[in-house]
Amino acid sequence: MKVGAARVLALAAIAILAAAPLWAAEFTITLLNYIGIYALVALGVVLLTGVAGLTSFGQAAFVGIGAYATGWLTTVHGASPWLGLLLALGVTGAVATLLGAVTLRLGGHFLPLGTIAWGLSLYFLFGNIDALGGHNGMTGLPPISIGSISLEPDGAVFYVIWGALAIATILIANLLESRQGRAIRSLRGGAVMVESLGISVFRIRLVTFVLAALLAAVSGWLYAHTSRFVSPAPFDVRMGIEYLFMAILGGSGYILGAVIGAALLTLLQNALQDIVPHFTSNGSQIEVIVFAVIYVLALQFARGGVMPFVLRYLPRGPKPAIAHAEPLPRRTLPQAGSPLLAVEGLVKRFGGLEAVSHVGFEVRAGEIVGLIGPNGAGKSTVFNLITGALASDDGRITFLDADITGAGQRRIAAAGIARTFQHVKLRASMSLIDNVLLGTYLRTRSGLLRAALRLDRAEEARARSEAFLQLERVGLGANPYDQAGNLPLGRQRILEVARALAADPALIVLDEPAAGLSRPDKLALAQLLRALREEGVTVLLVEHDMEFVMGLVDRVVVMDFGCKLVEGPPAAVRADPRVQEAYLGSVA
């Protein structure tokens, strides 16, 4: 199938769907309305669980808050449903912020457990507030109206529901292709790398969580004014699990997966309700069993959901070439030779073991300094202390005249230190260019709203141009849209160098950048680091390849058993008998 043909097909499908009130039976419209309402929640789950990796069983509770807020305002106070929408968004946003602030610091399986906990408690809360009708709920909600036109018939509210879904889908799709969207996508797979780029993991998690809750609130508002009746039952944890499953069945990594999943599950449920009564009178039990079987089969054989199968048959248009744009502003680098980094008396203990013991050294601006020593000598720990990934137990670290001892990773990144990791920390399923773009986070400004409305395009073009420049610089510019995980391990390290460079650092800290590289690639890397020195960027690196280190660096610091053994120019260090014994053997 050609791209053009697929586009025509998609437009035709949208047109047929849009005309549904003209051709479909009323019951079909009702089903479509529910699919749209569910898909809004599932869209939030895709964002939260599929993209950001935060599993939530509790989205139904947010639907409930939205529904009850508008239900209360419109029945008890007789207000317009549009005011109800504002209240629904306001209350849900507030509750989600509060719940998120409490639960989002939880890691691993504690977060999903937390969502079950508040999912359960909000359900009972709805049922036990008399002002909200208790377990009987509230009836007589007004239909949504625009001006004096009431959207009471299903055929009319259909446009509101699917219009809202279309707008939400487009806004979220825009968001994911932006600075903040990349930060959301990078949440999966460990916080250390994300924080090292100056991104606040907690803030991004909270923002994602609140966004997903707001989508659920809109869904709750639509639900309340479509069914015109609100009771606790549709907002319990069982429904929360169903929303999660919609996203997973459709494809939790894809925005359209939410719509497909909501449609599949709703239609299936409907079909079962038609068929099962012919066989047994225990309809609801059979339904549960059939769904359980489908859940298990889907998790076994189609973890990515339906979307990957769909995408296999869709053509992929060519990716846009990355245009050169006005460069991002650069920081002023310190005068070559001026003191840049000073480490004094640094100590780090792990349990009883002193991994770093009173280590001190200095790095001057424009130098390349090598840190060498046997495996386990504490080199990577020193790096983690300098970059704030670990907190030191004693000692002082000064960078550019500021005391950064004990500062967090984000502050240190903002001060101008960028790093790579000994064990590569990339987002394997993101493209090369997106991985490098993460590095530009602190150099760009655009927030969620600008991104959703695509007002960030000028800045985004500049960031892309910068990221592509860095990719080309490290020799990975040929296929910027390849997945990072498909690179051989050695090149993945080089990709980390490009990501660090995209942050425009004054000091770049490289942990074994040449490991796993073949000789031609090592020579190219050495060339690149020399060019950086020419530009005034300072380099501190750990590396085991002595040919590489000794030919490149201005000074070497040798560590052994957590202590500094020797420091000096390469030739002197190489000739030092202590270094030969501890580290080099008799090579030299």
Next chain:
Amino acid sequence: MRPLLEIADLRVAYGKVEAVRGVSIAMEPGQIVTVIGPNGAGKTTLLAAAAGLLRSRGKVVYDGHDLGRLDVEERVERGFCLVPESRELFGDMTVADNLLLGAYARRRNGTEVKESLQHVYGRFPRLAERRRQKAQTLSGGERQMLALGRALMARPRLLLLDEPSLGLAPLMVREILRIVASLRELGVSILLVEQNARAALETADYGYVLETGEITNQGPAAVLAKDARVVATYLGGSA
């Protein structure tokens, strides 16, 4: 002598991209054979395909049997073991437990497994000292020792080693490769993939150069180490 391993016209593709394009390799029992080449040449892919981790076309004949459809576990039971580049240790488990897992295929024979464990401790005294420590607390060199030791617990006849020297200090590189060479005495044959071409050719009997998925040169290791193009590209001036 019948070759222990014969790979014939092996092809591996990722989607439309062919990463290994018709590679043939033969090794005799007790031999150390190395494959060197640039990043992205397909070395890791070659090993993973031979070990049965990736789907491939072509033939892998081991000890006279076509491995064809055998899966990874069945290959391990026949003494065909891969030590991957990333080591893949179980960080939360102790050194001893990591080693015992290496003998999982013959877990029903307790005394034999204990003997193997003692044997591995004998070969790697560092692991014996740290047997109760969690694997994640080990240094880079010790991790590689543990990965090697765990593979030895399966009593392999053929070891596929992917970059055993990766991330190791110079002293440790030589220590690991000394151990690799010493495995020959046990009758273990080794297919060694290394970025450190100099060390690899010093250790191996025979070498292949793999470039963009194809074998471009081969010969006895000592001869390859003097080949002008190999020297220029992979060995460089004497350092």
